[in-house]
Amino acid sequence: MADAATENTPQSLASPSAPPVGVRFAMSSHPGRIRSDNQDACAAAPGRGIFVVCDGMGGAAAGEIASKLAADAFLETASLSTTEPVPLEDAATVTSTADCPKIQLERAVAAANRAVYQRSERYRALRGMGTTLVAALIHSSGAGCSAWTANVGDSRCYLLRDKLLRQLTSDHSVVEEQIRAGILSREQAEFSPVRNVITRAVGTQSEVAADIREHPLRSGDILLLASDGLTRELHDEDIASILVLSSSLDAGSKALVQAANAHGGRDNITVLLIARD
Ligand code: CA
Numbered sequence: 001m002a003d004a005a006t007e008n009t010p011q012s013l014a015s016p017s018a019p020p021v022g023v024r025f026a027m028s029s030h031p032g033r034i035r036s037d038n039q040d041a042c043a044a045a046p047g048r049g050i051f052v053v054c055d056g057m058g059g060a061a062a063g064e065i066a067s068k069l070a071a072d073a074f075l076e077t078a079s080l081s082t083t084e085p086v087p088l089e090d091a092a093t094v095t096s097t098a099d100c101p102k103i104q105l106e107r108a109v110a111a112a113n114r115a116v117y118q119r120s121e122r123y124r125a126l127r128g129m130g131t132t133l134v135a136a137l138i139h140s141s142g143a144g145c146s147a148w149t150a151n152v153g154d155s156r157c158y159l160l161r162d163k164l165l166r167q168l169t170s171d172h173s174v175v176e177e178q179i180r181a182g183i184l185s186r187e188q189a190e191f192s193p194v195r196n197v198i199t200r201a202v203g204t205q206s207e208v209a210a211d212i213r214e215h216p217l218r219s220g221d222i223l224l225l226a227s228d229g230l231t232r233e234l235h236d237e238d239i240a241s242i243l244v245l246s247s248s249l250d251a252g253s254k255a256l257v258q259a260a261n262a263h264g265g266r267d268n269i270t271v272l273l274i275a276r277d
């Protein structure tokens with residue numbers, strides 16, 4: 001896949017002094033073919049190398065509010081420099097500068113959780129709303145370039161390398177727990193009546209823990225952040241071949257949404273692609 005420049009800047013909170021990160025990105029979000037609303041949200045601060053996708057849940061407009069609140073709060077906090085004071089309870093975990101992206105993501109997930117939880121406490125109609133969250137922070141240092149991922153729920157991050165797609169995040173879902181316990185196979189999980197049920201969400205409780213991991217990146221790697229509206233409709237091999245055949249990130253993100261719709265489009269579909277130069 002060859003791209004000339006950053007193809008999409010729907011939302012950016014990057015400050016002008018942000019360090020340049022050699023990444024390009026494209027994102028697409030679509031309600032799908034069944035639902036009239038779109039409870040997914042996606043946002044990016046490309047100058048900071050920060051990208052996030054959220055998939056909201058809750059009655060009426062609550063899901064839409066939850067995902068938007070979480071994505072905005074996440075991006076705003078993740079864009080803050082880690083040289084700004086770290087809350088006391090986190091200070092002990094800073095052992096070297098290499099820990100900075102982890103702290104940045106922990107603070108940003110906590111801010112997203114607080115934003116959603118506090119709003120739902122304030123308004124009865126929004127009680128119980130929540131959202132998934134998957135994010136990538138591209139971090140360059142003397143040792144090279146890494147993608148730090150954070151996730152809560154079943155929105156996923158994948159890596160396309162050498163034409164192969166690999167899931168980098170683990171879902172927080174009932175079926176994922178059943179797969180790990182040997183009760184279900186991956187194939188059976190696709191048809192499970194509880195395949196929608198997640199075991200962790202942003203904003204449903206006063207605190208939440210995200211899984212945060214570092215993945216070294218190579219030149220030519222492509223990261224995909226996606227809501228389950230994409231990953232329930234398409235197999236990994238289909239996603240990989242669409243990306244490999246796409247002429248640009250923008251074309252790839254649109255082709256993935258189109259393919260998910262062609263397979264049924266039963267849920268909102270959100271795709272965010274990030275490429276390292
Ligand atoms: Ca969904």
